[in-house]
Amino acid sequence: MTETKDNSDVIEEVSLDNPALYYNRELSLLEFNDRVLAQAKDENIPLLERLNYLCISCSNLDEFYEVRVASVIQMAEMDPHVTACDGLNAEEQLKVIGVKAHKLVSEQYRVLHDLMIPQLAEEKIRFIRRGDWTDQQRQWVKKFFHEELQPILSPVGLDSAHPFPRILNKSLNFIISLTGKDAFGRNSGRAILQAPRALPRIIRLPKEETGGGEYDFVFLSSIIHSCVDELFNGMTVKNCHQFRVTRNSDLYVDDDAIDDLLNAVEGELAMRNYGDEVRMEIDSKCSEETVNFLAARFGITDDQVFLVNGPVNLSRVQEIVGLVDRPDLKFIPYKASIPAQLSRNKNYFAAIKKQDILLHHPYESFAPVVEFVRQAAVDPDILAIKQTLYRTSSDSPIINALLKAARAGKEVTVVIELRARFDEKANITLAAKLQDAAVNVVYGVVGYKTHAKMCLVVRKEGKKFKDYVHLGTGNYHPKTAQFYTDYGLFSSNKELGEDVRKVFVQLTSLGKVTKLNKLLQSPFTLHKGLMAKVEREIEFAKKGKAAKIIFKVNSVVEGKLMQALYRASQAGVEVKLIVRGICSLRPGIKGVSENIEVRSIIGRFLEHTRVYVFENGGNQEVYAASADMMSRNMFRRVEAAFPIENKQLKARVLSDLDCYLKDNSQAWIMQSDGSYVQSVPEGDVFRVQNELMEQYAVK
Structure with missing residues (x-):
């Protein structure tokens, strides 16, 4: 990478506290829904998949009102003078949300009536209106x-x-x-x-x-x-x-008033519908x-x-996608591959002992993660399994493997997050099921959601114990792993295993924070660590050296990190942000964020990977993580960011990110006013998800 000019004498001072430099997070989330709805209008996408995108935009809006608008309404009642990062108080936010949400809903129904229904009818998939029923249909009804x-x-x-x-x-x-x-x-x-x-x-x-x-x-x-x-x-x-x-x-x-977290969550669940x-x-x-x-x-x-x-419940139209057997109107099924190291070696622990193994879902199968836990359950040398569970499916084979391990007499500990939004009831049921099999179930730390994705397996090899770990950016959920993009790392690195063990001790026991070797962990070291690494890039830029930051996350909201990225831009650091959803940072503002590009990728798969890259003077650092750039992830959750240190694996992640930055079709570029413009290819079309499907496809 070429060196940049010396920027030590940069720019006149700009107040980075100015609300005009930030975009409202609620409006940014509605912008994301606009991008999802745009997929329903894209003629390059199969028709039933387009209908699916329309319904997703509607269910997203449901959750937006259930959670985000509800919280703004509460703020308006509790403290009407508190303002968001863009300076709007709660009442002002509700007004602009209402205007934008009404436009979105009008467009949803226009897409339904003007595009979906006529085009589905052309394919002989018809919604028959009451006025058009035949006598036979009326009798049947x-x-x-x-x-x-x-x-x-x-x-x-x-x-x-x-x-x-x-x-x-x-x-x-x-x-x-x-x-x-x-x-x-x-x-x-x-x-x-x-x-x-x-x-x-x-x-x-x-x-x-x-x-x-x-x-x-x-x-x-x-x-x-x-x-x-x-x-x-x-x-x-x-x-x-x-x-x-x-x-x-x-x-x-x-x-502050919890004696029993399980009972407290159960009590609240009863009131959710009201x-x-x-x-x-x-x-x-x-x-x-x-x-x-x-x-x-x-x-x-x-x-x-x-x-x-x-229909007032427009999201339920999604039922059609499952009822209609028309493969020609859906995405061509994709068969995920399995890394050669695991497909060639039936003993996963032997394969992981040789080298770290990186999985990129859904391009690579989630099956090895299941197999890792399954093998741990039946291996007589495995003494203990520890795992976090935030969301998983009710029929998950991972759960079956954990139950089998416990029944075989292994020490099995599961940290279940009871407050995973909209999965609370399922997690309560899961906790009871695991406890019945003598699994040691804990609910994490009161006041801090456990969002880290970690599995630790302790194996006795000779006279010594060896740790094998899996760390991920996404949930242990085999079904969502088929359409969420995520990274997962298998490793037997001694220091990494030691770190994961220490985090589990924090979650299940009591004690002071212990120093970690490699992991950055919320709520203790992740935010500080990221801030320090951004400042390091600023120093490189000021010295005229190459300086670059790439963050791929779902949301960018946390104030101090946004200000640090603004300072980095002012110093001449090249900042590339690949943000699926909310972004309150405004790119392209003169004297503040001219060196920042923000892009969002919307495609067949839901972008979910969290990756942090720092140029570090040519010695690039790459981290994958469970955490987004939000206050809750940095300060109110237990999160883990793990380094990708193997040269080949690091090169793979960087190559993947290059593909995201080259996308000229599925990419939407954020403007300084918070709106997004879809990329239009000037030459050959390059779609990152298509490219990665080809790269990782079963040969």
């Missing part, structure tokens, strides 16, 4: 309603004896206007009907009974609309409109009077009301 729906539907007429029911979070509901009187002479004029959550939201019409096509579908809401009058015998249904309420779903566990209302979606044909009635009932403001032209 009526029969389906009577046999499958009516027995489990429970409409509630609103009056003094029937108060407004508790509406479950994100459930499908109907508000019904009625005339006439029932058997008791009552009628308040309104009723509420909740659709049971167990019911599918899209129903396939059987070809042989309805005379239609193989892939003709109707929405559950259409069936209920068409037959709703049968639920109110002797009364007249004037109007029936669907609506859905999104609630605050973030669990609140008071760390948190404060943060958004209402309702049929756009609904009268203003009814909309206002519901908004008042839920205590939400106009900017939290979304009038939608179509």
Whole structure:
């Protein structure tokens, strides 16, 4: 790499505390959703995959309101004067969020009606509207309603004896206007009907009974609309409109008042479906009077009301992707490879003892991680297995291997994070299952989520004990490993094994922080370590030496790190940020961030790897990590960043990053105002994920 000019006399002083230098994290997250939705409009992507992207953008928006908007609303109530990094207080944030979110939702429904539905119809995948049903279809729908729906539907007429029911979070509901009187002479004029959550939201019409096509579908809401009058015998249904309420779903566990973390989380889970209302979606044909009635009932403001032209639970349209057997409208299946060192050597411990082995998922299979734990479970020389679990599948073969190891008498310790958002219930069940098999289960440290991805296996070899470790950037989840990009490292390095063992002691026992050899660990050394390495690059640049930083992460929000990167840019350090989602740092600001480029890759796989690269005067340092550039990762979680030291493996990671920086099709470049512009190839198209699939493909 060529040396840069001497920048020791740089630039006039600029206050890096100026809010104008930062972009609001909530708006940045909505920008990410815009990029996801753009995939639904990309004609180069198979049609059913495009539909999938549309639905992902909708489910992302659900979570955005459940967690992020909910927290801003709470801040507005608790301390309205507190401002975000861009200087906006909570009320101001809610206003700009409302404007941007409404634009996003309008575009989602435009994509559904103008692109998805017509193009799916061309492929003979049809959503049949009520007005277009044939007599045969209408008869089948009526029969389906009577046999499958009516027995489990429970409409509630609103009056003094029937108060407004508790509406479950994100459930499908109907508000019904009625005339006439029932058997008791009552009628308040309104009723509420909740659709049971167990019911599918899209129903396939059987070809042989309805005379239609193989892939003709109707929405559950259409069936209920068409037959709703049968639920109110002797009364007249004037109007029936669907609506859905999104609630605050973030669990609140008071760390200072916890005696039993498991009981505390279980107690909060029971209330998740009934948190404060943060958004209402309702049929756009609904009268203003009814909309206002519901908004008042839920205590939400106009900017939290979304009038939608179509199903209110748009994310459930995703069911279609699994119901339609059309491989030509989906991505070509990809077969992940296995590194030669592991495919040639059946004994994983012998292979890892020879050299470190790096896995790059999903291009390389997650199966070796499962096999590593499985072999540890059956190897008579393995004495102990220690593992962290943040998210995993309920039927994970890793869990089965851990259970087998415990039953074989091995010392098995699992650190389960009970507060992994939206996986809390699954993790509570998993903890009980492991404890029943005599696994030593701990829940980490109160006040700090355990987010590090680590597995330690202790093997007796002769008269000595040897540590084998797996460290990763992603979860021990075999299913998500098929479409999340992540790195995993196998190593028998003595110092690395010692570090991992020390971290497990911290998590399971009590004691002072001990010095680590190689790992950078939150909440103790990771932030300090990264800051020091950025400052080192600044010093190299000031001396006129080559200086470069590459971070590939999911989010960049933490204030001190952003300021350090601004200082690096001012000093002449080349800064390349590959950020999937939120980025509050603004690139390209004169005198501040001219040397910073921020790009986001959106493709077939969800970018999830966290990698930190420092030029270090030509002696490049490469770390992979579980942590993003966020305050929570740096100070409120247990995280691990591990060095990639093997020359070949380091070169592989750097080559992968070069591919990300060369992408001219899936890359979106962040502008200084926080918006993104998609790269347009000037010559040959280069898509990083396609390139890596080719590189790692089974030969």
